[in-house]
Amino acid sequence: MNIQFEKKAVLSGVIIAMIAILSSVVSAAPPTIGEIQVSPEAPAVQSSVTFTVDVTGEQIHGVYLFVQECNKNTGVCYTPQNTSMTEVAPGTYRATVSLTHGDATYITYAAIVHSEQGWQKTSDINRDLVPKSDGNTPTDNKTPAFELLLYVGAVSLVVLITFLYTKRK
Amino acid sequence: MIRSSTRLISFFLVMSVSILGMLSGCINSDKTTEYAENIVFTTLDGRTRSLADFAGKIVVLDLMAVNCQPCWYQMLELKKISENYSKNSVVIVSIDVWMNQETVDMINNMLDTFEQYGIVLDWIFGVDDSQGAIRTLYAPQGVPSLYLLDQKGNIYYSHVGYESYATLASKIDEKLK
Numbered sequence: 001m002n003i004q005f006e007k008k009a010v011l012s013g014v015i016i017a018m019i020a021i022l023s024s025v026v027s028a029a030p031p032t033i034g035e036i037q038v039s040p041e042a043p044a045v046q047s048s049v050t051f052t053v054d055v056t057g058e059q060i061h062g063v064y065l066f067v068q069e070c071n072k073n074t075g076v077c078y079t080p081q082n083t084s085m086t087e088v089a090p091g092t093y094r095a096t097v098s099l100t101h102g103d104a105t106y107i108t109y110a111a112i113v114h115s116e117q118g119w120q121k122t123s124d125i126n127r128d129l130v131p132k133s134d135g136n137t138p139t140d141n142k143t144p145a146f147e148l149l150l151y152v153g154a155v156s157l158v159v160l161i162t163f164l165y166t167k168r169k
Numbered sequence: 170m171i172r173s174s175t176r177l178i179s180f181f182l183v184m185s186v187s188i189l190g191m192l193s194g195c196i197n198s199d200k201t202t203e204y205a206e207n208i209v210f211t212t213l214d215g216r217t218r219s220l221a222d223f224a225g226k227i228v229v230l231d232l233m234a235v236n237c238q239p240c241w242y243q244m245l246e247l248k249k250i251s252e253n254y255s256k257n258s259v260v261i262v263s264i265d266v267w268m269n270q271e272t273v274d275m276i277n278n279m280l281d282t283f284e285q286y287g288i289v290l291d292w293i294f295g296v297d298d299s300q301g302a303i304r305t306l307y308a309p310q311g312v313p314s315l316y317l318l319d320q321k322g323n324i325y326y327s328h329v330g331y332e333s334y335a336t337l338a339s340k341i342d343e344k345l346k
Binding site for chain 2: 066068070071074075076077078079080082108124126
């Protein structure tokens with residue numbers, strides 16, 4: 001009778017220990033970091049860029065964004081920005097960063113998650129930047145340019161000459 | 170008579186101590202005052218070093234960061250310098266100047282990563298202080314920032330951004346002639 005009781009006690013102890021180990025393993029799982037969404041998809045030089053990332057897991061203390069501006073041609077990188085991301089929906093974190101360097105050709109970014117399991121960083125991702133428009137590119141035709149002034153001047157000159165010519169007659 | 174001789178002795182004693190003190194001051198500061206850019210940094214094992222320690226050699230000063238991809242490419246160019254020049258004449262010093270967001274462990278991980286590919290970065294690595302004293306003065310425009318210092322510590326070449334081995338080698342050769 002006693003032996004059976006001991007066996008049961010040992011068995012239940014083993015089961016409890018297994019459950020405890022299993023639960024600790026489950027709770028120790030590191031958080032899952034989704035793909036970082038960048039908006040706009042083709043960010044421009046010296047513009048604001050919004051980064052959004054989904055993080056699933058428990059006991060997340062904070063999500064941070066690492067953004068660095070670099071120039072591919074000169075091979076120089078500027079001091080990165082480390083920004084805290086705000087939880088905009090459960091498990092969704094967002095941060096907007098202002099790019100400041102006019103000669104940057106690409107950005108490198110990554111998300112860093114601080115959880116109960118420590119720090120976890122995604123791999124660095126590079127994204128090319130759209131160069132800043134100087135107002136004279138063929139794609140920029142939204143605003144009047146210097147050519148318009150020349151056109152108005154030329155038309156005025158023609159009108160004046162015609163007026164003077166007809167007056168003299 | 171005794172009083173005047175005592176005065177004379179104490180005068181000589183004071184003078185000798187003062188002269189000795191002045192001389193010792195000169196001897197101690199001799200190295201640092203002669204070396205132009207006496208940048209002080211901390212090695213990865215926590216020792217304080219100064220560029221003046223390398224007086225008499227050409228110093229390739231590489232102000233870098235781990236979180237900077239061009240800095241990693243720069244390491245490959247510096248490795249060629251390390252391989253092709255004697256350590257008795259050219260010293261390479263790489264200092265991480267983004268220590269407000271990087272750690273010694275990160276630098277060691279970078280060194281390990283290179284080693285996994287069979288590239289041993291066998292030169293001096295150090296760190297700036299957390300306030301970025303070196304960065305503020307010598308790398309305000311970004312990293313890598315490279316400097317070549319002559320045997321007396323004068324900067325005779327500087328470049329912001331990645332620099333090829335060929336350019337660096339030609340500049341080093343100018344001073345080794």
